Amino acid sequence: MTFQLTILGTSAALPYKNRFLSGQILNVHDELFLIDCGEAAQFRFQHLGIKHSRLNHIFISHLHGDHCFGIFGLLTSIAMMGREADMHIYAPEGLETMIEAVFKATNYKSPFKIHFYILKTDKNDKNTEGPPSDYSRIFEDEKMTVHSFPMNHRVPTCGFIFKEKPFPKNIIPEKIKQYNLTFDNIKAVKEGFDLKFKEPTMEGKIIPNSELTKPPLLPRSFAYCSDTTYFEPILPHIEGVDLLYHEATFLDDMKEHAFKVGHSTALEAGLMAQKAHAQKLIIGHFSARYDDLSPLLLEAQTQFPNTILGIDGQIYDVPLVRFEENK
């Protein structure tokens, strides 16, 4: 069961040498979720052999060109490659109007239906405060949820958290034989119920669930936070996240400038990961002023040692290794 992040680009504002613009693919159980779509995203799909047929959901954090100018080419190109399935796009208000204007000017009609969902980007809307809630949920299926949360940038901007749903409990194989469990018994135990016998010999006897099961695997999660200043209100949304991508546009010696232009420093990204009790931090969205990125990495690591550099085209697996505490 895959839970894997591929980074299409890590450059802020302008492309820089081999650093492309913002875009990430999260693969959850072989379904793809595109997060941001900077110019040349369709080229990155091709470079990295990513199959658009498995992509049905696109999440746009905010309407700055380096995060969304790839959407026109991506949508029209996948149509040319034969796409017919609906596409779902989640973005701040304005994206639909923009795409419609571009399609109209280019005399283009999408052969597949595009569903637009407007994100709640208002930082002053108390209902958007964390932790993730029904109010902040923007997507759900049988395997996962996606929630959005407002961040602090120059224009309305959202972060996203992608979470697997809880896994069923693991039944201890020996117990199946010991109690001669039926299919229905096993199903009920996996769902967390105690075992209640109805047979005459065992009538009324109860084996507690904790004796029959091992703790389930912990569902995995990924949070995307770009672009934003250091902004603590997002902490409840991303608490305990397995993999946190947080922008680190500048070094901390440019902290004031970073804040002024709605961005974070590498130190602040590390601090955010620390306070969110993340398992791992990937930093990205690097200013073109930094050719060598190692100072950004070292700076973030002063706050959060398990930080790695976002690298264009690299793939980061979130392994399924942690178990829940048994309750």
Place this chain on the structure above:
Amino acid sequence: MTFQLTILGTSAALPYKNRFLSGQILNVHDELFLIDCGEAAQFRFQHLGIKHSRLNHIFISHLHGDHCFGIFGLLTSIAMMGREADMHIYAPEGLETMIEAVFKATNYKSPFKIHFYILKTDKNDKNTEGPPSDYSRIFEDEKMTVHSFPMNHRVPTCGFIFKEKPFPKNIIPEKIKQYNLTFDNIKAVKEGFDLKFKEPTMEGKIIPNSELTKPPLLPRSFAYCSDTTYFEPILPHIEGVDLLYHEATFLDDMKEHAFKVGHSTALEAGLMAQKAHAQKLIIGHFSARYDDLSPLLLEAQTQFPNTILGIDGQIYDVPLVRFEENK
């Protein structure tokens, strides 16, 4: 005096491996002219070290995404890099509206002024018939002219011809000494006048211009014809062109399909170069169905031997070597 073409991309519709989308830079005496601006054009500027500060004019052949979706990123990125000078954009109707919609949605205001010029794309407008005329001229300065002409594609589309202005005549150095020519004499002779003496000893004597000068260098020209079916009405516009870029999306075994979708075959591109009496043909705008392009080259060469393949990132110089016939 440079007259040099750089091809940013040669792929039709979709990017293919190392083939980027349509875009070319014509360098005329160190001023740059961008022709078409497919997605990722700004990346190509960077890859190829092209200085945007020398770019003041952008020509868009038609409003299909693979020819214009790079314009948003290019305009916003050069602004971030400090551009303040006006930009002039020549395109079929609709581009300005599209750019305005994108800028509005992304809350963007260009720090430099953009002047839009609407091309005459109507194939039935008799005034657009060639050869190049005042009616078809879209740009002129002291060194060159640009004319546009309607082509035959699925949407309104123009081709372009870029021409140097005639060079002054070359005076034969020995004649300066022989006739003791003044600065004013030399200037007049270079402009084509005969030499008339006013000195008492030579009073009234006339030396014809042809005795004093060598034929001037022939001004160079480049024509861009993409996208279009095989379309003979463009011939008078491109007659005798030095370098012709003509699209060759398909091989001739797909001639019917090519026509249906508004494109040419390699054979037709070659035929067009032959009938236009071009000096050299570059073919491009290749369908992603062709991995190996040599069959397209060979096919065009059956009609026009001096054909070369357009290759992404390559630079083609038009040398200043031909002389006009002396008149």
